[in-house]
Amino acid sequence: MRGLKVLPSGRPGRGRLYVSLPDGRTVAWYDRRTRRISILSDDGREAVLAALRPYLSGDWTIGPPPVPTPAELRRLYLPPDHDLAPNLPGETLLGELAYGTPGVGRTRHRMRRQLLALQRTGVELDLLEADDWRAVHDVPLPGLGLLDHLLIGPPGVFALRTVPGRRRRAQVGDLLLTVGRSAPSPDPRWIRRAAARAARALASPVTPALTLADSSRVEVAPTLRDVLVLQPPTLAVTLRAIPPTLKPPDVEALFTLARSRTTWTPEP
Structure with a gap:
């Protein structure tokens, strides 16, 4: 040759x-x-x-x-427009900023701030790829919106919602999240519902997690035990420290299922 x-x-x-x-x-x-x-x-x-x-x-x-595994065969037959794996962190928001209807200045500022937070979290998630972790971004959950990140690795499956910390103190409670002097938001409740939806779709336990990007300080209520609270500077370290429960073939099988749009929005 x-x-x-x-x-x-x-x-x-x-x-x-x-x-x-x-x-x-x-x-x-x-x-x-x-x-x-x-x-x-x-x-x-x-x-x-x-x-x-x-x-x-x-x-x-x-x-x-x-010889290809069953998961690899399903991936090979996945149409490109049904494959969520190529999604970048905040890709939908990036498209809205570039091609959507222009909003008022304050709205676009909030969108850009959210995009930067999503991209910051995405950089941290990329660090885990070499350790057999897989991530899918902008996962559609009908009735709930978009799940920012679905992370699959040896310790299990995690549903992540990213919140901009804005260099302010963040307080995370059982039901509400407050950043600085902003009005409290129901992010803890939302991520619980999203994780439950993902668990049904994947037939696997899913841990809800909130990621606070660029907060000056994060205070977590001692009663909050079912939602994992992460920060980008230590996100990868925290997740690596969780004991493993999945083997590499299990991770790949769940990733193959998660990357298919029909897993989340079944066709009629």
Whole structure:
């Protein structure tokens, strides 16, 4: 084989490297997470290794593609417009700011502030990806709106609602959340309902969580035990410290289910 090209997919430094012929046909790929080279034909083994050699490090394996799991098969047959996995944190809000009906200045300021908080939380969630965590953003929950983030990892499934802290003191109670001198909001009650809806859809326990982005101080009522309260500077550390309950195949199966729009909004 001559003229092989190596093309990346996914985020920089992650995902797969695909080895393709000049006409675009894929002959092999290298999964950087598992360090495995999947090759479609042994005839081009040496050429594929030569093309990938600059990208290989540590111990790696090579062989035919593994038999796809049921979760992988469901993902392969998922139509692109039903796939929520490509959603970025705050993508819907970003679209409204860019292409929606212009609002008054104060409304747009609140929207931008919320978008920055969502993106800040998204950066923290990205740090968990290397540890077999998966996240889906802007999950539609009919009757409730959008769930900011659904996080799936070894400790389980978490439904996250992000609230801008605005460099103010935040007080989280059983029923209400107050940031600075703003009027209290029912975020704790909302995230409980969202987590319960997600648990029914996924047939798996889901922990409700509130993320306070950029709060100067967070005070949590001692009676609040069923809602996890997180802050971006320590979000990843806090979640990693929770004891694991799911194995990697369970995480991938739940992620495959969660990324499908029909899981949340079944078609008639």
